[in-house]
Amino acid sequence: MSLLGIDLGGTKLTLALFTESGELVHKETVLLDKTGGEATGRFIREKTNNMMKIAREKADPVQSIGVSVPGISRKQSGTVWAPNIPGWQDYPLLEELRLVSDGVPVQIEGDRSCYVLGERWQGKARNCDHFIFLAIGTGIGAGIMINGQVLDGVNGSAGSIGWMTMHPSWMEEYGKHGFFECWASGEGMIRLTKSKLNDHPGYKGPLREKEASALTTRVLFEAAEQEDSLAKDIIQTCISLWGMAIANLVSLFDPAMIVLGGGVFGPAARYLPDIQQQALKWGQPQSMPKTEITLSALGSDAGVYGAGFLALSSLQPKQSGN
Amino acid sequence: MSLLGIDLGGTKLTLALFTESGELVHKETVLLDKTGGEATGRFIREKTNNMMKIAREKADPVQSIGVSVPGISRKQSGTVWAPNIPGWQDYPLLEELRLVSDGVPVQIEGDRSCYVLGERWQGKARNCDHFIFLAIGTGIGAGIMINGQVLDGVNGSAGSIGWMTMHPSWMEEYGKHGFFECWASGEGMIRLTKSKLNDHPGYKGPLREKEASALTTRVLFEAAEQEDSLAKDIIQTCISLWGMAIANLVSLFDPAMIVLGGGVFGPAARYLPDIQQQALKWGQPQSMPKTEITLSALGSDAGVYGAGFLALSSLQPKQSGN
Numbered sequence: 001m002s003l004l005g006i007d008l009g010g011t012k013l014t015l016a017l018f019t020e021s022g023e024l025v026h027k028e029t030v031l032l033d034k035t036g037g038e039a040t041g042r043f044i045r046e047k048t049n050n051m052m053k054i055a056r057e058k059a060d061p062v063q064s065i066g067v068s069v070p071g072i073s074r075k076q077s078g079t080v081w082a083p084n085i086p087g088w089q090d091y092p093l094l095e096e097l098r099l100v101s102d103g104v105p106v107q108i109e110g111d112r113s114c115y116v117l118g119e120r121w122q123g124k125a126r127n128c129d130h131f132i133f134l135a136i137g138t139g140i141g142a143g144i145m146i147n148g149q150v151l152d153g154v155n156g157s158a159g160s161i162g163w164m165t166m167h168p169s170w171m172e173e174y175g176k177h178g179f180f181e182c183w184a185s186g187e188g189m190i191r192l193t194k195s196k197l198n199d200h201p202g203y204k205g206p207l208r209e210k211e212a213s214a215l216t217t218r219v220l221f222e223a224a225e226q227e228d229s230l231a232k233d234i235i236q237t238c239i240s241l242w243g244m245a246i247a248n249l250v251s252l253f254d255p256a257m258i259v260l261g262g263g264v265f266g267p268a269a270r271y272l273p274d275i276q277q278q279a280l281k282w283g284q285p286q287s288m289p290k291t292e293i294t295l296s297a298l299g300s301d302a303g304v305y306g307a308g309f310l311a312l313s314s315l316q317p318k319q320s321g322n
Numbered sequence: 323m324s325l326l327g328i329d330l331g332g333t334k335l336t337l338a339l340f341t342e343s344g345e346l347v348h349k350e351t352v353l354l355d356k357t358g359g360e361a362t363g364r365f366i367r368e369k370t371n372n373m374m375k376i377a378r379e380k381a382d383p384v385q386s387i388g389v390s391v392p393g394i395s396r397k398q399s400g401t402v403w404a405p406n407i408p409g410w411q412d413y414p415l416l417e418e419l420r421l422v423s424d425g426v427p428v429q430i431e432g433d434r435s436c437y438v439l440g441e442r443w444q445g446k447a448r449n450c451d452h453f454i455f456l457a458i459g460t461g462i463g464a465g466i467m468i469n470g471q472v473l474d475g476v477n478g479s480a481g482s483i484g485w486m487t488m489h490p491s492w493m494e495e496y497g498k499h500g501f502f503e504c505w506a507s508g509e510g511m512i513r514l515t516k517s518k519l520n521d522h523p524g525y526k527g528p529l530r531e532k533e534a535s536a537l538t539t540r541v542l543f544e545a546a547e548q549e550d551s552l553a554k555d556i557i558q559t560c561i562s563l564w565g566m567a568i569a570n571l572v573s574l575f576d577p578a579m580i581v582l583g584g585g586v587f588g589p590a591a592r593y594l595p596d597i598q599q600q601a602l603k604w605g606q607p608q609s610m611p612k613t614e615i616t617l618s619a620l621g622s623d624a625g626v627y628g629a630g631f632l633a634l635s636s637l638q639p640k641q642s643g644n
Contacts, residue, residue, distance in 0.1 A: 072608075130476050142574070146468060153576020153609065154452050160606040163573035165566045166488050168559075170603065178573070178606070237490075244487045251485035251500070252464070252574065254475020281492065284482040284500070286394075287475065 001315075002060040004051055005308030006044070006067045007114070007301075008032075010084035010138055013044065014301070015051045017062070018308040022122045026054060027304070036086025041096050049100045065097065065106045066310025068114035068303040072156040080108065084139075105314035111135070112159040113150045114306025116143030119259050121309040123297040130255045133302065134161070134246065137262035140181040140188075144253065166244050184241040186217050186264050193220055193234055203230050221267040239271050243278020250291045251284040261296030269295050323637075324382040326373055327630030328366070329390045329436070329623075332406035332460060335366065336623070337373045339384070340630035344444040348376060349626070358408025363418050371422045387419065387428045388632025390436035390625040394478040402430065406461075427636035433457070434481045435472045436628025438465030441581050443631040445619040452577045455624065456483065456568065459584035462503040462510075466575065488566050506563040508539050508586050515542055515556055525552050543589040561593050565600020572613045573606040583618030591617050 002025070007014040009032075016027040030047065032040060048065070055062045071082035078094030085091075097106045109117075115133040119125045125133075125145070133143040140162035144151040151158045162181030165174070173182050173191075183192050197203065197211055206223045207215065207230055223231035246258050260272070268275075276293050283291075298305050324347070329336040331354075338349040352369065354362060370387070377384045393404035400416030407413075419428050431439075437455040441447045447455075447467070455465040462484035466473040473480045484503030487496070495504050495513075505514050519525065519533055528545045529537065529552055545553035568580050582594070590597075598615050605613075620627050 144574075146473065147471075149469075151468065151575070154578045155576050155609045155612055157606050157609045158574065158576040160573045160576070160609070163604070163606040164570050165604045166490065168489065168562050168566065174604070175607075179604070240490050244490065248486050248570070249574075251482045252466075252480065252571075253473070254477050254480040254482070256476045282485070282487045282496070282501070284479050284485040285497075287477045287479045287482070290477055 002055045002058070002062045003308050003311040004048070004055070004062045004065045005304045005306070005311060006048065006065065007111070007303035007307050008044065008067065008069050008082070009111075009303070010070050013047060014304045015047055016301075016304045016308060017051065017055055018305075018311070020312060022305070022308070024301075024305075025058075026051075027301075034086070036088060038087075040085055040088070041091065041093065044093075045096060045100050048097060052100065052102060062102070062104055064104050064311040064314045065101055066307040066312075066314070067093070067097065067106065067108040068111045068307040068310075069093065069108060070111050072110050073108040074156070078108070105311075107310045107314045109306070109310055110156065111303050112141045112143040113152070114143070114310065115141075115261060115302045116145045116150055116306070117309045118298055118302040118305030118307075119261070119296060120145065122305050123302065124259050124294050125257055128257055130253075131257040131259060132249050132253060132255050133259045133261055133296070134249070135262035135302070136185060136242070136260070136264040136268070137300075138186045140185045140262075142249065146253070161245060161249070164245060164248065166241060166248075180241065180245055184238045184245070189217050189220060189234065189238060189264070190215055192237060196230060196234055200230060205230060207231060217264060217267065235271065238268070239274045240278055242268075243275045244282050246275065246279040246293060247281070247283035247288060250279065250288050254284070254287045255291060257292040257294060259294055259296050261299065261302050263300060265295055266299070323385045324377045324380070325630050325633040326370070326377070326384045326387045327390075327626045327628070327633060328370065328387065329433070329625035329629050330366065330392060330404070331433075331625070332392050335369060336626045337369055338623075338626045338630060339373065339377055340627075340633070342634060344627070344630070346623075346627075346630075347380075348373075356408070358410060360409075362407055362410070363413065363415065366415075367418060367422045370419060374422065374424060384424070384426055386426050386633040386636045387423055388629040388634075388636070389415070389419065389428065389430040390433045390629040390632075391415070391430060392433050394432050395430040396478070400430070427633075429632045429636045431628070431632055432478065433625050434463045434465040435474070436465070436632065437463075437583060437624045438467045438472055438628070439631045440620055440624040440627030440629075441583070441618060442467060444627050445624065446581050446616050447579055450578055452575075453579040453581060454571050454575060454577050455581045455583055455618070456571070457584035457624070458507060458564070458582070458586040458590070460508045462507045462584075464571065468575070483567060483571070486567060486570065488563060488570075502563065502567055506560045506567070511539050511542060511556065511560060511586070512537055514559065518552060518556055522552060527552060529553060539586060539589065557593065560590070561596045562600055564590075565597045566604050568597065568601040568615060569603070569605035569610060572601065572610050576606070576609045577613060579614040579616060581616055581618050583621065583624050585622060587617055588621070
């Protein structure tokens with residue numbers, strides 16, 4: 001039996017075939033263009049169709065499809081709200097995928113849910129019913145599992161931790177991204193770097209060279225590794241914010257485990273001990289020392305694994321975590 | 323049928339008899355002395371015994387007992403961790419209450435759980451399965467209800483929002499109380515007032531008069547009402563922190579409702595519109611405007627109502643919210 005997991009991101013699309021036991025058999029990742037709207041829908045259909053064909057050629061046709069979307073899946077209408085894809089305020093993705101799904105079940109969930117489902121299925125949180133996946137990539141979001149169930153919230157927006165404020169001073173920018181995402185996501189780290197470069201006109205290091213066009217988190221992490229003081233200072237600010245955010249999650253949810261994932265972890269993984277130290281400083285003193293803080297085992301594939309698990313759970317509706 | 327609810331606070335003890343339908347028939351509130359240990363246990367037994375007698379005299383004997391404690395109830399051992407009662411690190415409250423309970427069921431829960439159960443049984447959140455009770459009194463805590471179930475957490479410490487940090491600068495004091503409780507609880511507001519008085523040596527207003535001995539939140543709220551600028555400034559700081567905390571709860575949990583209770587709401591109730599405005603500024607923009615923010619209908623009785631509901635739920639084990 002073949003399961004198709006589809007992870008739609010803001011900038012790329014990953015499709016993978018899984019076995020029922022969670023083995024990844026085939027994976028493709030392609031960049032999305034920025035067109036959005038129906039063009040993106042058409043592109044997803046094409047790629048889906050192609051994966052269905054590959055599975056048939058392997059004599060193991062797809063039995064079920066799961067899709068992770070960067071936003072909110074509205075189950076009743078089958079539509080998707082994905083703020084980073086132009087024209088996807090209420091996009092009829094379910095209806096469109098049914099055109100190419102050969103009648104197999106299709107289930108769509110928000111990426112925060114999929115991260116947590118993927119990590120529980122094949123990652124660090126197997127057999128763990130109470131944990132949080134904190135995804136720090138281009139943006140920031142948290143998938144929250146309580147008693148083996150994903151927390152959706154009343155409006156489907158639970159886990160919107162990018163909006164968590166950890167400083168009382170207000171800036172207009174926070175109205176667009178939220179405080180935490182504004183400074184401590186991948187894009188936020190670049191924003192923070194530009195702001196610090198502005199504050200230090202005399203600085204002449206590697207971040208200045210790239211300032212005009214090629215400033216990336218990679219450049220930033222490399223500069224810090226080469227002991228550039230401004231880069232180290234910026235990363236220290238982020239370590240502090242990441243640690244505070246983990247502490248706040250633990251004080252509020254008291255989970256067994258926090259799993260760190262997304263593109264930034266990645267290179268930020270080496271700072272895990274410093275992040276833990278910050279979290280221990282701020283968190284509730286009974287629960288914080290007992291909470292495991294760990295790196296995702298699936299890295300940037302957590303979403304597509306979660307989509308694969310979604311596909312499986314449509315076939316086994318009583319599977320825990322569905 | 324008579325239900326006995328017992329709300330043990332840090333400074334007082336409230337006992338109440340309820341009917342099965344949640345009508346409060348008889349209530350007594352008594353101050354605790356500061357002795358702690360077995361003396362507090364003996365005092366609770368005496369008062370419990372007395373309420374059992376009152377119920378018998380009304381020809382409606384107590385059928386079940388529920389107890390709210392200011393800390394964590396360890397179900398397996400029947401013991402209680404209550405940091406503000408001396409000697410109650412692991413106090414055998416269940417065993418002791420059984421000496422006077424005439425063989426009826428006794429159930430003990432932490433106060434955060436009881437607030438939320440009380441408010442759902444007889445307060446603002448009837449029929450609401452997704453809401454948070456934010457209790458701001460001497461300390462700060464949150465009771466969290468998800469899908470009709472109270473969130474306990476792995477170590478029983480979920481909802482410890484007093485430990486939520488909303489400022490990256492560290493102070494030793496935060497290790498004792500947590501950031502939010504340190505400044506925005508009842509005791510925190512006094513701490514903040516003393517700190518502001520220190521920063522403004524030229525200030526001669528009503529807060530200065532009471533500084534040495536009689537500084538209370540009541541004095542602070544009254545001074546603000548009389549347009550004292552320092553008092554208004556202090557309350558503005560708290561409004562900002564309360565609004566930020568509500569925003570963070572909504573961004574993370576996406577509940578239908580936030581209920582504000584505890585001794586501070588009370589006098590802070592008049593600032594609800596300002597608090598809402600702060601929350602709207604910081605919270606996740608899809609869910610925040612849809613979340614009802616309201617004042618507890620039960621005020622300082624939320625805990626004892628919750629204890630009454632606990633008593634009821636021992637008799638009706640399938641009651642939702644148990």
